[in-house]
Amino acid sequence: MSTPTPGPRRGLLGSLADFLDDRTGYRALVHEALYERVPGGARWRYVWGSTLVFAFMTQVITGLVLWSSYSAGAQTAWESVYFIQHEMAGGWLLRGIHHVMAQAMVVLLALHLLQVVIDGAYRAPREVNFWMGLVLMMLVLGMALTGYLLPWDQKGYWATRVATNLAGLVPAIGPSLQQVIVGGPDYGHHTLTRFFALHAGFLPGTLIVMLAIHIALFRKHGLCAKQPFTKPDALFWPDQVLKDAVACLAVMAVVLGVILVPALRAALDGRPIEWGHLGAELGAPADPSEPYAAARPEWYFLFLFQFLKVFEGWGASGEFIGAIVVPGLVMAVMFLMPIVGRWRLGHGFNIAFTFGLLAGAGLLTALAWREDYAARWTDTAALADVQDLLHETDGDEEKIAAALGNDPVKQAAFAARRKQWDGARHSQAFLDAVDTAHADARRAVELAGRPERIPAAGMLDLLRSDAATQGPRIFAQHCAGCHAHVDPSAPGAEAVIAKSSAANLHGFGTAAWARGLLDPALVGGPAYFGNTAHKEGDMVSFVQNDLAGNDSWKPDDVAAVVAALAAEAGFGDGLDEAVVARGRGLVADGDRCGSCHTFHDNGTAAGSAPDLTGWGARDWLVGIITDPTHERFYDGSNDRMPRFGTADEGAQPPLSAKQIALVADWLRGTWYRPAAAQ
Amino acid sequence: MGSTHHDPPADRPPGGEPRRDLLTRLAALTCGGLATLPPVLAGVWTFLDPLRRKGAAAAFHPVAELEAVPDDGLPRRFPVVSDRTDAWTGFASDPIGAVYLRREKGSETVQALSATCPHAGCFVEVDPQEKCFRCPCHNSRFAIDGGIVPPSPSPRAMDELECRIGPGGEIEVQWQNFYTGIAEKKARS
Ligand code: FES
Numbered sequence: 001m002s003t004p005t006p007g008p009r010r011g012l013l014g015s016l017a018d019f020l021d022d023r024t025g026y027r028a029l030v031h032e033a034l035y036e037r038v039p040g041g042a043r044w045r046y047v048w049g050s051t052l053v054f055a056f057m058t059q060v061i062t063g064l065v066l067w068s069s070y071s072a073g074a075q076t077a078w079e080s081v082y083f084i085q086h087e088m089a090g091g092w093l094l095r096g097i098h099h100v101m102a103q104a105m106v107v108l109l110a111l112h113l114l115q116v117v118i119d120g121a122y123r124a125p126r127e128v129n130f131w132m133g134l135v136l137m138m139l140v141l142g143m144a145l146t147g148y149l150l151p152w153d154q155k156g157y158w159a160t161r162v163a164t165n166l167a168g169l170v171p172a173i174g175p176s177l178q179q180v181i182v183g184g185p186d187y188g189h190h191t192l193t194r195f196f197a198l199h200a201g202f203l204p205g206t207l208i209v210m211l212a213i214h215i216a217l218f219r220k221h222g223l224c225a226k227q228p229f230t231k232p233d234a235l236f237w238p239d240q241v242l243k244d245a246v247a248c249l250a251v252m253a254v255v256l257g258v259i260l261v262p263a264l265r266a267a268l269d270g271r272p273i274e275w276g277h278l279g280a281e282l283g284a285p286a287d288p289s290e291p292y293a294a295a296r297p298e299w300y301f302l303f304l305f306q307f308l309k310v311f312e313g314w315g316a317s318g319e320f321i322g323a324i325v326v327p328g329l330v331m332a333v334m335f336l337m338p339i340v341g342r343w344r345l346g347h348g349f350n351i352a353f354t355f356g357l358l359a360g361a362g363l364l365t366a367l368a369w370r371e372d373y374a375a376r377w378t379d380t381a382a383l384a385d386v387q388d389l390l391h392e393t394d395g396d397e398e399k400i401a402a403a404l405g406n407d408p409v410k411q412a413a414f415a416a417r418r419k420q421w422d423g424a425r426h427s428q429a430f431l432d433a434v435d436t437a438h439a440d441a442r443r444a445v446e447l448a449g450r451p452e453r454i455p456a457a458g459m460l461d462l463l464r465s466d467a468a469t470q471g472p473r474i475f476a477q478h479c480a481g482c483h484a485h486v487d488p489s490a491p492g493a494e495a496v497i498a499k500s501s502a503a504n505l506h507g508f509g510t511a512a513w514a515r516g517l518l519d520p521a522l523v524g525g526p527a528y529f530g531n532t533a534h535k536e537g538d539m540v541s542f543v544q545n546d547l548a549g550n551d552s553w554k555p556d557d558v559a560a561v562v563a564a565l566a567a568e569a570g571f572g573d574g575l576d577e578a579v580v581a582r583g584r585g586l587v588a589d590g591d592r593c594g595s596c597h598t599f600h601d602n603g604t605a606a607g608s609a610p611d612l613t614g615w616g617a618r619d620w621l622v623g624i625i626t627d628p629t630h631e632r633f634y635d636g637s638n639d640r641m642p643r644f645g646t647a648d649e650g651a652q653p654p655l656s657a658k659q660i661a662l663v664a665d666w667l668r669g670t671w672y673r674p675a676a677a678q
Numbered sequence: 679m680g681s682t683h684h685d686p687p688a689d690r691p692p693g694g695e696p697r698r699d700l701l702t703r704l705a706a707l708t709c710g711g712l713a714t715l716p717p718v719l720a721g722v723w724t725f726l727d728p729l730r731r732k733g734a735a736a737a738f739h740p741v742a743e744l745e746a747v748p749d750d751g752l753p754r755r756f757p758v759v760s761d762r763t764d765a766w767t768g769f770a771s772d773p774i775g776a777v778y779l780r781r782e783k784g785s786e787t788v789q790a791l792s793a794t795c796p797h798a799g800c801f802v803e804v805d806p807q808e809k810c811f812r813c814p815c816h817n818s819r820f821a822i823d824g825g826i827v828p829p830s831p832s833p834r835a836m837d838e839l840e841c842r843i844g845p846g847g848e849i850e851v852q853w854q855n856f857y858t859g860i861a862e863k864k865a866r867s
Binding site for chain 1: 725726728729731732733742743745746754755757762764765766767773774775776793797798799800801803805807808809812814815816817828829830831833846847848855857858859860866867
């Protein structure tokens with residue numbers, strides 16, 4: 001009857017909506033966006049694109065918040081990420097989501113690509129959109145690659161070094177390209193600022209523009225519906241949206257699951273949950289001077305990493321082919337897919353190629369893992385003969401052949417077993433490096449949490465001054481050639497001690513160590529003077545003769561001397577003061593220890609035996625490491641111990657004063673421990 | 679949707695003066711282009727700044743005393759320490775690299791090898807048991823004198839560094855970085 005008039009009472013919101021629609025036309029836009037026809041009804045197979053958009057949005061949200069707490073700089077990047085991960089409320093969760101979702105995105109990309117290729121969705125008129133998709137894929141991989149460096153930890157640093165060195169192989173512009181990416185001739189502040197700008201600016205900015213076009217084109221051409229239709233057409237909203245939302249929820253659940261599984265395990269095992277160690281790992285701060293044998297890229301780049309090994313023995317062209325030519329060709333084939341796919345056979349080829357590619361990448365990844373973890377299941381004891389033969393022959397091929405009686409069958413068998421042995425050793429080195437890396441990372445976090453906080457010079461500076469971290473390294477490089485450092489009661493310790501050519505320094509300065517020194521059964525053994533020039537010396541003969549059931553030395557006396565020595569070293573806590581005082585008297589006594597050793601002001605001339613004043617204390621240890629030939633220590637009777645802290649005019653000593661102090665502190669076990677662990 | 683208050687220009691017949699039209703287009707493009715150029719150029723200029731930066735010139739650095747390298751043919755690792763700068767930060771005596779030094783029995787001459795893998799730049803380690811070098815990244819193997827052990831992915835032997843005995847008897851090594859992944863040992867400047 002009457003023409004429909006606008007409702008008399010539209011309300012304020014309604015009028016506002018009308019106003020907006022009049023000025024913007026948003027209703028039509030929304031309508032177009034939501035009421036897209038889905039031929040054949042909503043289906044699960046159409047969800048992949050939406051999950052990718054969802055994953056990207058997750059990265060944008062978490063990324064922006066991470067950005068607001070991140071500081072790109074060689075002395076601040078690790079530190080700020082540490083702060084996010086271990087101190088900011090929920091930081092571990094935020095970083096965990098960003099980290100795991102990045103991996104989920106790579107998986108979803110592969111699935112999306114697979115689906116598009118199988119369905120032939122790249123064919124006319126959708127070619128351009130397929131190409132856009134490939135570019136999007138490269139952008140996502142680029143963000144993954146650049147993001148890996150940002151925490152500036154060891155693994156990111158070394159993986160990035162390899163990646164940027166590969167960029168240097170690009171013909172003609174390679175070296176310049178590398179220098180522009182790295183931000184100069186060396187890795188540092190500008191590597192970080194550039195990678196960050198790429199990761200959070202250039203790449204996602206480009207991605208958003210491309211994604212908008214990708215989705216617009218997708219809408220323009222409509223869904224590439226899969227025949228036959230089993231159901232009537234449906235609308236995008238709400239039918240397909242529901243399926244998409246469920247899929248996104250599932251993706252998020254998997255991401256959270258990956259983050260929380262270690263917490264669940266800890267809870268089930270009754271261990272405390274370490275929230276700060278959930279989600280994304282944070283390694284020790286990047287150190288260009290510290291080898292990192294556990295350097296591996298993220299798992300989804302592992303196949304490329306492994307691929308470089310395929311070209312073993314190809315010389316210079318191998319790396320170029322592996323890192324530039326083959327990946328370039330693969331991308332070229334993918335870009336040509338829409339054209340090749342015009343023919344039935346071509347479409348078949350495309351499908352086979354994509355599956356082949358994924359299978360190849362899967363295989364390479366599996367190979368990489370198998371190589372890295374081989375030591376876990378290789379029975380190295382069964383391969384001991386390989387090691388023995390290699391040692392006997394010094395690895396000389398002719399000698400090996402001779403030892404095997406020049407029998408080709410035996411030689412081939414040996415070669416195979418040698419390869420296995422080699423692999424196990426290589427893998428063991430990797431596994432050890434992973435352990436060290438974990439220990440370093442934990443230590444760095446522990447130190448960062450000190451009440452004094454991280455110094456302005458950065459975490460690396462602090463870690464380099466940490467006895468617990470550096471002591472074992474300096475010892476291994478400079479001392480372990482002669483000295484053992486093993487707990488004598490640990491399994492296998494005896495063999496290690498027997499092989500050393502100087503005293504076992506484990507627990508040096510403690511009562512237990514001093515007790516062993518004064519034990520007639522031990523003093524001449526490999527843990528003390530057995531493998532040194534002092535084996536037949538005065539000290540050994542004194543302990544073996546005078547302390548073994550001699551009337552002048554009662555067991556009590558020996559115990560008192562042990563207590564006095566431990567007290568000198570600063571390990572006298574809990575010892576009976578009277579016993580210590582009596583021991584000090586015995587040590588100073590000119591008829592006993594004092595006949596050779598100086599001790600405080602007992603008047604014995606320096607030089608005949610080490611001064612026992614402050615024996616085993618930090619200062620004493622630093623002194624003997626600096627110069628064992630000093631009259632305070634061994635003087636002229638020094639065996640083979642080098643002077644580590646002094647040198648002839650103009651020359652540099654092997655160790656700096658700081659390094660010597662670090663070894664001394666480590667030997668004495670004095671380093672920072674968090675209050676809870678004490 | 680379209681408003682009816684103004685006639686959209688497209689509804690008008692094409693202008694009757696093609697010359698003027700061409701000029702307008704050219705002028706529009708030129709002005710727009712000129713306006714955009716400064717930010718783009720300034721951006722590119724600064725972005726490419728790293729190309730001007732040179733690494734530290736190759737120089738001899740004292741690394742260790744002769745006695746610190748036993749003449750048993752086995753390589754020992756030493757850090758190369760020098761002052762260095764990282765953009766705006768200056769570091770006094772910071773490790774800038776690592777070298778392996780070795781000496782044959784009874785020999786006074788020292789061989790110095792860079793610890794950087796010529797394949798892709800990982801840190802090469804010594805395998806004292808097998809008396810060889812191994813790279814933990816892609817399993818390149820090098821003989822104890824740095825020569826390549828085939829089959830290895832590395833395109834060349836380890837990079838030998840120039841090395842001399844300084845006035846005080848200490849070993850001085852000329853530290854240099856080299857391009858990785860190519861057969862030629864080419865120094866980065
Ligand atoms: S970096 Fe050394 S083998 Fe690849």
